[in-house]
Amino acid sequence: MPVTVTTTSMATSDGVRLDADIYRPEGDGPFPALLMRQPYGRKIASTVVYAHPSWYAEQGYLVVIQDVRGAGTSEGDFDLLANEAKDGAETVAWVAGLPDCSGKVGMYGFSYQGTTQLLALAGGAPALAAIAPAMVGWSVRDDWAYEGGAFRLGQNLAWALQMAVLQARRAGDAEGEAVLMTAAQSLPLTSAVPALPDGVIDLLDRYGHYRDWLSNPPGGAEDYWQGIAPKDLLGDAEITVPALHIGGWFDGMLEGTLGAYAAFCSQATSTARQQLLIGPWGHLPWDRRVGAVDFGPDAGSPIDQVQIAWFDHWLKGEDQGLDDEAPVQLFDLGAKTWQAFGGLPDPEPELLYLASSGLAQVDPGAGSLVMEAPGPSVDRIVHDPWRPVPSHGGHLAVPGGPQDRAAIDGRFDVLTYSTQPLADDLFLAGPVALELWAESDTASFDVSATLSEVNRDGRVLTLTQGHLRVTPDTPLPLTIPMRGLCATIKGGRRLRLSLSAAAFPGVTVNPGDGSADLTARRIDQSVITLTVHAGGERHSALMLPVVDWDAEGG
Secondary structure, eight states: OOEEEEEEEEEOTTSOEEEEEEEEESSSOOEEEEEEEESSOTTTTTTTTSOOHHHHHHTTOEEEEEEOTTSTTOOSOOOTTTTHHHHHHHHHHHHHTSTTEEEEEEEEEETHHHHHHHHHHHHOOTTEEEEEEESOOSSSIIIIIEETTEEOHHHHHHHHHHHHHHHHHHTTOHHHHHHHHHHHHSOOOOSSSTTSOTTTHHHHHHHOSHHHHHTSOTTSOOHHHHTTOHHHHHTTOOBOSOEEEEEETTOTTHHHHHHHHHHHHHHBOTTSOEEEEEESOOSSOOOSEETTEEOOGGGSOOHHHHHHHHHHHHHSOOOOOGGGSOSEEEEETTTTEEEEESSOOOOOOEEEEEEESSOTTTOTTTEEEESSOOOOEEEEEEEOTTSOOBOOSBTTSSSOBSOBOHHHHTSTTOEEEEOOOOSSOEEEEEEEEEEEEEEESSSOEEEEEEEEEEOTTSOEEEEEEEEEEEOTTOOSSEEEEEEEEEEEEOTTOEEEEEEESOOBTTSOOOOSSOOOTTTOOGGGOOOEEEEEEESTTSOOEEEEOEEEOOOOOO
16 A cells, blocks of 8 residues: 655644654545654654554554654754653644544554653543553653662663764754764763763763753652653543553563553553553564574564554454453463463462572572571672672663573672472463562662573573662561563473672662762772571562462472
């Protein structure tokens, strides 16, 4: 079907011009519309993970790709997420009124473009008939900017540099753009204040949001985040719009996707169907190969076809059999296939207790995960800020996904606790958490926890992670939420819990004195002794979402 492309503009209520490309299919119309609003320049149109807008237009849609305020060729000043509720709602109304539009509008897009959908809904958009938000920020602070109270340094800095480059280009600042681009190719992580990168922090202040995120940590004032977070702007409003929520097990924004899905389910009307699809992917690309694993042909992205079926149902009134589908589709990382659920699984957790000979940092066989509470034991590791444990694989590192962390686990500043080889397959589906009795010789410390699968060949492949910044006010035992998962662990393989006091540069190194990331100096970083208790009255335990527990011998 031939597609014509035109560029047109709308004016917001405060007189700002927003530019868009409109992809129109052949035919008389009118057509339902699909809208994407993004900050990277509308020509990109998220083609890093989606089919080109022309393909969507060929399916019988008027496709509108718009530059948000202050991005691409649109007028105004870019203020991260701050204008997207108002501008988004006005854009939906404008699209619904286009001569070739049927009046029904859907929205699609991932990451920032997914979050703009939630914010448009918060702004009030009655013509919005269905959305497909993928990999979104829900609270933004706790599922995007921070990880268990610690600043996500690597990802935040990399993205802030990318956004600043775009703004420097808009400003015609060739010199600043060159400096930012150089920093983006090799992140500056050795500054006197590690979170304030030498040589580029002034440019980041001029062109971006980076310092705003650093200046508003958990435990501080909520005003900044409440102004940009869908969680706060939507509040407890009734959800009347069907939503297809899309996520990835190794995406850094998975908790945002799960948070939005849970909130929408609890607040949706009976006609506002909520669906959830989580693949094995990181933030991008959405491919069968993630990290060190080929997850097979079923892991190739089905999202374009799924979205078209979704929008055909809600925008065209075509029966796509949604009523016959389970609302939750999760990719099983072990079986390498999709599993269907009637809701997000949250089984009563099974406990695996930490047990040790006291040498879990020396001998991978000295620390165990067992089904019966053991006698008391103590393990200690020493965190040296000169050589912090690196973030490796998972959702915090680049490259991410399931990476072999056997070498990391062999470090003497990492504790490991493993099961015996499983007698039978073990199916895990739902959230994972760690209850840990731990202390240090400093006012503050971090605990980074990774759950992995140990293969028969000795590879240790990441399944899920959690991180917690501990302060004097944090109660014991520590509760470290780890990200949810869906995975069949094959018989003969083992589960391993790895603990460290750092995951750099995924998150900032804790200096030990309680300093905020905005002011923490490298010169003040302390050597930290972390003590982990297991068994007896201070039994630490891994809480697993076991759907079918068939293992023997722990």
